[in-house]
Amino acid sequence: MTVMHKDTPIESKAFQKGQQTKAAIVNAALGLATQIGLEGLSIGALAEVAGMSKSGVFAHFGSREELQLSVVREYHALFEAEVFLPILQAQRGLPRLRELFANWTKRTSAEIDSGCLYISGAAEFDDRPGPVRDALASMVKTWLAAVHRTVVQARDEGHLAADIDAEQMVFELHGLILALQYEARFLRSSQSLTRTAQGFENILLRYGAPVSIHKTSAKKRKTSPT
């Protein structure tokens, strides 16, 4: 969007207003999608929720698919802002990995009532090839790659054992989050958060560095953000 600010002032103003309206619609659409699913999202339903005409909504997206894609992109931006970006403030290595998992857990449990688009979207689109599925899968993969990077950093900092299989660890962490969502949201199990936290500690122990982990090493003092 910032790229577009080179327009003349008048065009820019109109453009900005249009973008604001579009952002408001996308926001309403995201709220709707987490309740009824991405597939349930239609321009008609959205117009009703947003208090606009169908043609007004349509003018901003052009198609239901573009609307769904905008929602996926918005969800990803929110997820990144809430889960990923804050962890860059944490010390690289195990402290950052802990922060990452805590944020991921928090986000997932905050969504127990509304639903996580990455999880519900996967169930909706796993057998529907197309741009929406591709966008969802690509964003989940981007996130899992960030988790992987954080695990590798923790290993490189000497906070985890040197010979760990980082991909395997990411798979197991992902499993905990999926179990949290499933058991809390569908089975209404009150223990899921405790189980997730305990599961994380169990995984850390298993992939853990030797007992000397808490001794300060020269490498550990690095706090660069990536």
Added chain:
Amino acid sequence: MTVMHKDTPIESKAFQKGQQTKAAIVNAALGLATQIGLEGLSIGALAEVAGMSKSGVFAHFGSREELQLSVVREYHALFEAEVFLPILQAQRGLPRLRELFANWTKRTSAEIDSGCLYISGAAEFDDRPGPVRDALASMVKTWLAAVHRTVVQARDEGHLAADIDAEQMVFELHGLILALQYEARFLRSSQSLTRTAQGFENILLRYGAPVSIHKTSAKKRKTSPT
């Protein structure tokens, strides 16, 4: 069904034929539900697939909800027959737990293309209260209780450490299965099966009995089926 066999021979024959037809419809409905979801299941769509009239299908179920419930029950019966019943042949304890997890993994990966009703159904019905949701949740809980029982047996046989938290172990095992389904079905990751198997070994190690586990003990020789 067997309760009904006390009917007179003629009633019984008609009843049996009706039951056979109904069973065939339920079977077609299950195939349809694993493709398009339980919610997508309608008497109209099913009539088309089964090559019957809508009223013919309706006569057997009376409502769409009853049709969905029949499908859930059928799925549970199949799941039980494929995953649970065979493990009762295995030696009580760790051998049976291994068998259970192998069958669960096998069933889940066999469903990568068609979808697991317990997982897709959870995503569809987690925010739709009613008999279908209740039936699905109750059957998943029944299964998780069987997993729990098997873990407890393995502990009692001395095959796992005496102080393990069995509920926690079940949660972590469930997470692996959910990650397998998500990453294989949605992300098309080719490594998921290997990751699941490795995750299981990692969990066993963490909950493992002391090294003496493979020595034969008097208790280990029990092979009673429950």
